[in-house]
Amino acid sequence: MEPWLNSLKTETPQQGFELAIKLARMGVKYTQPDMEVLKAGRKAYAESAEFLIGASQVVAINFQTVAKANNYWN
Amino acid sequence: MEPWLNSLKTETPQQGFELAIKLARMGVKYTQPDMEVLKAGRKAYAESAEFLIGASQVVAINFQTVAKANNYWN
Amino acid sequence: MEPWLNSLKTETPQQGFELAIKLARMGVKYTQPDMEVLKAGRKAYAESAEFLIGASQVVAINFQTVAKANNYWN
Amino acid sequence: MEPWLNSLKTETPQQGFELAIKLARMGVKYTQPDMEVLKAGRKAYAESAEFLIGASQVVAINFQTVAKANNYWN
Amino acid sequence: MEPWLNSLKTETPQQGFELAIKLARMGVKYTQPDMEVLKAGRKAYAESAEFLIGASQVVAINFQTVAKANNYWN
Amino acid sequence: MEPWLNSLKTETPQQGFELAIKLARMGVKYTQPDMEVLKAGRKAYAESAEFLIGASQVVAINFQTVAKANNYWN
Numbered sequence: 001m002e003p004w005l006n007s008l009k010t011e012t013p014q015q016g017f018e019l020a021i022k023l024a025r026m027g028v029k030y031t032q033p034d035m036e037v038l039k040a041g042r043k044a045y046a047e048s049a050e051f052l053i054g055a056s057q058v059v060a061i062n063f064q065t066v067a068k069a070n071n072y073w074n
Numbered sequence: 075m076e077p078w079l080n081s082l083k084t085e086t087p088q089q090g091f092e093l094a095i096k097l098a099r100m101g102v103k104y105t106q107p108d109m110e111v112l113k114a115g116r117k118a119y120a121e122s123a124e125f126l127i128g129a130s131q132v133v134a135i136n137f138q139t140v141a142k143a144n145n146y147w148n
Numbered sequence: 149m150e151p152w153l154n155s156l157k158t159e160t161p162q163q164g165f166e167l168a169i170k171l172a173r174m175g176v177k178y179t180q181p182d183m184e185v186l187k188a189g190r191k192a193y194a195e196s197a198e199f200l201i202g203a204s205q206v207v208a209i210n211f212q213t214v215a216k217a218n219n220y221w222n
Numbered sequence: 223m224e225p226w227l228n229s230l231k232t233e234t235p236q237q238g239f240e241l242a243i244k245l246a247r248m249g250v251k252y253t254q255p256d257m258e259v260l261k262a263g264r265k266a267y268a269e270s271a272e273f274l275i276g277a278s279q280v281v282a283i284n285f286q287t288v289a290k291a292n293n294y295w296n
Numbered sequence: 297m298e299p300w301l302n303s304l305k306t307e308t309p310q311q312g313f314e315l316a317i318k319l320a321r322m323g324v325k326y327t328q329p330d331m332e333v334l335k336a337g338r339k340a341y342a343e344s345a346e347f348l349i350g351a352s353q354v355v356a357i358n359f360q361t362v363a364k365a366n367n368y369w370n
Numbered sequence: 371m372e373p374w375l376n377s378l379k380t381e382t383p384q385q386g387f388e389l390a391i392k393l394a395r396m397g398v399k400y401t402q403p404d405m406e407v408l409k410a411g412r413k414a415y416a417e418s419a420e421f422l423i424g425a426s427q428v429v430a431i432n433f434q435t436v437a438k439a440n441n442y443w444n
Contacts, residue, residue, distance in 0.1 A: 003384060004384065005382070005383045005384040005387055006382065006383065006384070007383060007443065008383055008437065008442050008443065012079070012080065013079045013080065013081060013082055014077060014078065014079040014080070017079055017097070017100065018104075021101070021104050021105075023387070023430065023433065024426055024430065026387065027391070027425065027426035027427075027429040027430060028422045028423075028425070028426045030388075030391050030429070031391075031421075031422055031425040031426065031429075032422055048419065049122065049124065049125045049128075050124065050128075050419065050420065050423075051105075051419045051423060052102045052105055052106055053102075053124075053125060053128035053129060053132065054128070054419075054420075054423035054424070054426075054427065055101065055102070055105040055423060055426075056098055056101030056102045056105065056128075056129075056132045057101075057128065057131060057132050057135065057427060058423065058426045058427050058430050059101040059104070059105075060097065060098065060101060060132050060135035060136050060139075061135060061427065061430035061431060061434065062430050062433070063097065063136070063139060064135065064138065064139050064434065065430075065433060065434050065437050065442075067082065067139050067142075067143065068142075068437075068438075068442065069437065069442035069443075069444075072082050072139075072142065072143035073081065073082065073143075074143075086153070086154065087153045087154065087155060087156055088151060088152065088153040088154070091153055091171070091174065092178075095175070095178050095179075123196065123198065123199045123202075124198065124202075125179075126176045126179055126180055127176075127198075127199060127202035127203060127206065128202070129175065129176070129179045130172055130175030130176045130179065130202075130203075130206045131175075131202065131205060131206050131209065133175040133178070133179075134171065134172065134175060134206050134209035134210050134213075135209060137171065137210070137213060138209065138212065138213050141156065141213050141216075141217060142216075146156050146213075146216065146217035147155065147156065147217075148217075160227070160228065161227045161228065161229060161230055162225060162226065162227040162228070165227055165245070165248065166252075169249070169252050169253075197270065197272065197273045197276075198272065198276075199253075200250045200253055200254055201250075201272075201273060201276035201277060201280065202276070203249065203250070203253040204246055204249030204250045204253065204276075204277075204280045205249075205276065205279060205280050205283065207249040207252070207253075208245065208246065208249060208280050208283035208284050208287075209283060211245065211284070211287060212283065212286065212287050215230065215287050215290075215291065216290075220230050220287075220290065220291035221229065221230065221291075222291075234301070234302070235301045235302065235303060235304055236299060236300065236301040236302070239301055239319070239322065240326075243323070243326050243327075271344065271346065271347045271350075272346065272350075273327075274324045274327055274328055275324075275346075275347060275350035275351060275354065276350070277323065277324070277327045278320055278323030278324045278327065278350075278351075278354045279323075279350070279353060279354050279357065281323040281326070281327075282319065282320065282323060282354050282357035282358050282361075283357060285319065285358070285361060286357065286360065286361050289304065289361050289364075289365065290364075294304050294361075294364065294365035295303065295304065295365075296365075308375070308376070309375045309376065309377060309378055310373060310374065310375040310376070313375055313393070313396065314400075317397070317400050317401075345418065345420065345421045345424075346420065346424075347401075348398045348401055348402055349398075349420075349421060349424035349425060349428065350424070351397065351398070351401040352394055352397030352398045352401065352424075352425075352428045353397075353424070353427060353428050353431065355397040355400070355401075356393065356394065356397060356428050356431035356432050356435075357431060359393065359432070359435060360431065360434065360435050363378065363435050363438075363439065364438075368378050368435075368438065368439035369377065369378065369439075370439075
């Protein structure tokens, strides 16, 4: 896979949150690399409560990591 | 997306908890940006046990991050 | 919302555990502020395995935060 | 509720693991204090994969807290 | 129960990962001590996606604890 | 099992993320060592939202561990 993650450092908390979202998406992409399946599924999943809550949970876990790496942007 | 997260610092633990709730909501919003779908779903989800527990879990994970960033408001 | 969380400090681990339970409940309350729905649901949820396990998980995550804030009551 | 948690300190990692199990059970008990419902449910739950995995997850989260409180029994 | 956990220290990360698996199994065993039920269930569970993912999650949480206890085998 | 985990150290965050994915897969493999069952299931699972989100969550938890072990690649 091409380089996509060079650093956990971001300038602002919001960019850190967006990196956490990227990490969540890449976790899915490594598991299911077939883009057509992902795109077909994504449309259906994105309307289900289970998917939205689950995705939000993964983002929260990744945001813990990114926030720590940035010393909470102190 | 417009700026919505400039800092993880809050004055009180309660404001920190409310920031954790905002982070949980934004995690959902980034995943499903279509507000009409979200609003329609929200009404249905908010009455399901699975959604309420899942949301509470995401809030708890985010509150860990916010509390740490504020040195637990010591 | 009225003030309900002034501090994460508690005198004993047991009070810390009870604060963790309060945090879990408030996470639900912020998500579903309609008390009638909550009360109706609560009766049904509280007998389901999924709810009990999920609630116990949220309490465990919150207890990590509270225990850390109290330096594990050392 | 009567005192049931005076300290997070244990002599051995195994006692710490057993305390983590107690914390998981108490999380359920505070949520569903009706012992008859719990006992009836317990029999059914304890054979379901979802319950067993969920309970094991709560124990794992609590064991993180207890292990940290004991400085990993170093 | 007989002694089964004397230390969280292991010589290598791989042994640490295997200890994390043991902790996950013991979490289940304490919850459902009836070995016959466990063995019957295990055969069925081990083929379900939910069980495999759930078990992998518990292992990941326990591995955090074990890795920390070993200072990440630095 | 043959050696597969000698160190948690990686040169880059991306390699760390890929190690987190390997840890998630090994957690499944230790639980269900029968490769034929895994391969058959994998095809079906990889298209389900529950599996993709669950896997992404396990990766996120493992990435916390790996990132910490590498001092966040500072």
